[in-house]
Amino acid sequence: MSGRVSGSKGEPGRSSAMERHLVIGDVHGCHEELLELCERAVVSASDVLVSVGDLVDRGPSPREVVRFFRERPSSIVLMGNHERKHVRQVCSYAQDVTRLQMGEEYESFVAWASALPYFFETETARVVHAAMIPGVPLAMQREDVLAGTTSGEAFLEGALGGAAWHELYADEVPVAFGHRVFEIGPHVGKNGTYGLDTGACHGHTLTALSLPDFRLYSVPARADHWSRVKREWQSAVLRARPLATMDFVAIEEELLARGRSAEPEVAALVEGAQRWAAACRALVPAIVARVPVLLDELRNAHGPDVAKTLVLHPAKPLLFASLKGRFEGRTVEAHCRSPRATLDLAKRVGLDTAALDLGPWV
Numbered sequence: 217m218s219g220r221v222s223g224s225k226g227e228p229g230r231s232s233a234m235e236r237h238l239v240i241g242d243v244h245g246c247h248e249e250l251l252e253l254c255e256r257a258v259v260s261a262s263d264v265l266v267s268v269g270d271l272v273d274r275g276p277s278p279r280e281v282v283r284f285f286r287e288r289p290s291s292i293v294l295m296g297n298h299e300r301k302h303v304r305q306v307c308s309y310a311q312d313v314t315r316l317q318m319g320e321e322y323e324s325f326v327a328w329a330s331a332l333p334y335f336f337e338t339e340t341a342r343v344v345h346a347a348m349i350p351g352v353p354l355a356m357q358r359e360d361v362l363a364g365t366t367s368g369e370a371f372l373e374g375a376l377g378g379a380a381w382h383e384l385y386a387d388e389v390p391v392a393f394g395h396r397v398f399e400i401g402p403h404v405g406k407n408g409t410y411g412l413d414t415g416a417c418h419g420h421t422l423t424a425l426s427l428p429d430f431r432l433y434s435v436p437a438r439a440d441h442w443s444r445v446k447r448e449w450q451s452a453v454l455r456a457r458p459l460a461t462m463d464f465v466a467i468e469e470e471l472l473a474r475g476r477s478a479e480p481e482v483a484a485l486v487e488g489a490q491r492w493a494a495a496c497r498a499l500v501p502a503i504v505a506r507v508p509v510l511l512d513e514l515r516n517a518h519g520p521d522v523a524k525t526l527v528l529h530p531a532k533p534l535l536f537a538s539l540k541g542r543f544e545g546r547t548v549e550a551h552c553r554s555p556r557a558t559l560d561l562a563k564r565v566g567l568d569t570a571a572l573d574l575g576p577w578v
């Protein structure tokens with residue numbers, strides 16, 4: 217079997233023999249469709265599977281998709297902008313969902329993804345995730361352009377004056393790419409460009425290009441996966457957010473964004489979190505009011521020896537400031553940026569926080 221492939225360990229490469237390659241468009245966690253596509257294309261063990269990247273996010277089974285490619289010997293996966301989000305920890309909702317879907321395998325996935333190559337070439341074609349500047353060798357392309365990140369797309373737009381790169385493409389070697397969704401079917405340009413992202417996670421199709429015969433295969437998506445996944449994971453994502461250690465302002469923004477959901481379960485969860493955060497925040501003026509009162513109590517109990525007691529007190533800095541007439545409310549406000557910091561300080565000055573120490577975020 218001549219399944220030897222270079223470039224699988226993070227180095228872009230070129231295949232050594234005239235093997236069959238099956239270049240697969242953005243899978244985005246659509247495992248059933250992936251298996252069906254391989255069956256449809258009659259993939260054998262010696263064929264090399266090449267993913268254009270974006271194995272994860274939006275679909276129902278990112279763990280199974282990643283396992284599939286990691287466990288298969290003759291496989292290449294390119295770095296998609298979605299892998300890069302995980303590698304760089306630029307995570308928004310779709311990535312939060314993926315992390316929960318992947319569970320214990322998430323960390324290992326991120327480590328693996330960080331070494332993915334940005335392009336691949338066979339004897340007959342180039343493969344990139346998102347784009348390339350026509351006329352420039354692959355090895356000299358910017359990684360963010362190849363992967364299709366926000367910065368890469370901005371650069372590309374500036375470099376090409378807003379024109380679509382795959383329409384300007386006039387290089388001799390054909391190029392297969394993903395990233396840009398062609399809903400009605402794969403894009404086949406007369407200039408040798410093959411757009412393979414046909415929106416599997418949005419309920420359209422999953423597409424592959426066979427090389428060197430340039431035959432296309434597609435299978436229909438089972439469902440509009442992302443619409444469903446987006447809805448179903450809202451509560452789990454919210455429960456997994458580290459609200460306790462987040463800045464109050466960030467919590468408010470996060471909950472406002474989540475609050476747009478019409479799902480009753482999510483709406484109730486958001487409301488509960490908003491109430492909890494507001495109650496935590498309301499402790500700040502209570503702490504400010506409590507410090508001088510606490511100092512008086514300690515003075516009454518310990519008389520002139522109060523300083524010795526203050527040294528050992530958990531709220532020592534605030535009490536000493538108060539003792540010296542230098543206590544200011546804004547010191548407390550500056551310290552209490554998050555629920556956790558506020559609850560901790562409230563406890564130190566002897567306020568009862570028991571009712572707020574409950575719930576999923578503490």
Ligand SMILES: [Mn+2]
Nearest residue numbers: 242270395413
């Ligand atoms: Mn994609």
